[in-house]
Amino acid sequence: GAVVSQHPSRVICKSGTSVKIECRSLDFQATTMFWYRQFPKQSLMLMATSNEGSKATYEQGVEKDKFLINHASLTLSTLTVTSAHPEDSSFYICSARTLHPTVDYGYTFGSGTRLTVV
Amino acid sequence: AQSVSQHNHHVILSEAASLELGCNYSYGGTVNLFWYVQYPGQHLQLLLKYFSGDPLVKGIKGFEAEFIKSKFSFNLRKPSVQWSDTAEYFCAVNAQTGTASKLTFGTGTRLQVTL
Numbered sequence: 001g002a003v004v005s006q007h008p009s010r011v012i013c014k015s016g017t018s019v020k021i022e023c024r025s026l027d028f029q030a031t032t033m034f035w036y037r038q039f040p041k042q043s044l045m046l047m048a049t050s051n052e053g054s055k056a057t058y059e060q061g062v063e064k065d066k067f068l069i070n071h072a073s074l075t076l077s078t079l080t081v082t083s084a085h086p087e088d089s090s091f092y093i094c095s096a097r098t099l100h101p102t103v104d105y106g107y108t109f110g111s112g113t114r115l116t117v118v
Numbered sequence: 119a120q121s122v123s124q125h126n127h128h129v130i131l132s133e134a135a136s137l138e139l140g141c142n143y144s145y146g147g148t149v150n151l152f153w154y155v156q157y158p159g160q161h162l163q164l165l166l167k168y169f170s171g172d173p174l175v176k177g178i179k180g181f182e183a184e185f186i187k188s189k190f191s192f193n194l195r196k197p198s199v200q201w202s203d204t205a206e207y208f209c210a211v212n213a214q215t216g217t218a219s220k221l222t223f224g225t226g227t228r229l230q231v232t233l
Contacts, residue, residue, distance in 0.1 A: 034220060043208060043225045044162075093162070095221070106152070107212075107221055111161040 002028050004096050006110025013084055013117055021079045021113045023094030029074035030096035035067070038091040038112075050077045084117040091115075120145040122211050124224035131199050132232050139194040139227050141183075141209035151192040152210040152221070153183055162208070168192065179203070204231045 003026040013019050023033055032051055036044040048058045048069050056069035066088075068080040077096075081088055094110040121144045131137060143149060153165040166177025173185040183194045192209060209224040 041228075043223045046220055046222070049220055097219075106150075106164065106167055107210075108164075109154075109162040 002096070002108040004030075004094065004108045004110040006094050006113060008113060009111060010114045011116070013115070015085055015117055016083055018080055018082045019084055019115060021081075021092055021094070021115075023077045023079070023096070023110050025075045025096045025108075028096075030077070031074065032097050033071060033077040034095040034097070034107075035069060035077075035079050036093045036095065038093060040091075044093060047079075081115065084115070086117045089115055089117045120149070120211055120213055120222045122209055122222055122224035124207075124209050124227050126227045127225070128228045128230070130230045130232065133201055134198045137194070137196040137199045137203075137229070139207055139209075139229070141192045141194065141224060143190050143192065143209075143211045145190075145211065145213055147213055149211050149213055150219075151183075151185060152212075153177065153181070153192070153194050154208045154210060154223075156206040156208065156226075158205070165194070165207075199229070199231050201231045201233055203229060205229060 005024045005026055007022050035047045037047050038044045046059050047062045048056045050056045050069045050071040052071045052074050058064045071077040091112050091114050093112045095107050097107050123142045125140045151168040154162045155165050156162050165181050166175045168175045168185045176182045181196050183192055185192050207227045210221045212219045212221045
């Protein structure tokens with residue numbers, strides 16, 4: 001089945017630094033990837049939709065200059081949290097969707113990245 | 119815009135009890151519906167999904183869900199829960215508008231199964 005690999009699983013960084021999170025589709029090509037943020041005991045909130053070869057589409061209220069998304073290939077999307085602050089501490093999850101002509105993988109989720117900004 | 123409501127925020131059941139978790143969505147067009155489970159410390163896993171066809175969908179681990187279009191509902195059921203079913207359950211919906219169609223999640227239901 002479809003597998004999405006997300007790295008790192010945990011990262012601690014100092015306030016003001018940038019952190020890059022990678023999301024790879026291992027055995028399929030992901031034309032579209034999604035980035036979510038999950039606060040403790042809350043649901044997943046969509047941050048942005050990443051399309052291969054084009055600019056990401058951000059949800060209302062999400063700062064595109066702070067959360068940089070790059071989807072340079074059909075198997076890799078990255079989320080960079082720039083100038084991180086403690087309020088950016090959260091659980092970030094990526095998801096990939098692809099519609100193969102004969103198989104609909106639906107949505108496959110990465111294992112998430114726990115970001116702690118100190 | 120699509121939205122999803124999960125009315126049960128926290129459910130506590132004894133082992134072997136039956137489970138039904140409510141999910142209602144708001145969207146005027148055709149939708150795909152999903153239930154995901156998140157075990158403590160783990161990532162989201164797909165329990166089941168509905169795209170079309172038989173509105174009664176069977177998923178993994180004995181879970182099933184019924185799509186009732188007239189009620190905009192997609193409730194999750196399991197006849198007899200186990201302690202290992204303790205987890206967070208999320209209902210999600212996406213509008214069938216192409217490959218970029220995004221998933222919208224409900225707020226989740228925390229299920230606690232006691233021995």
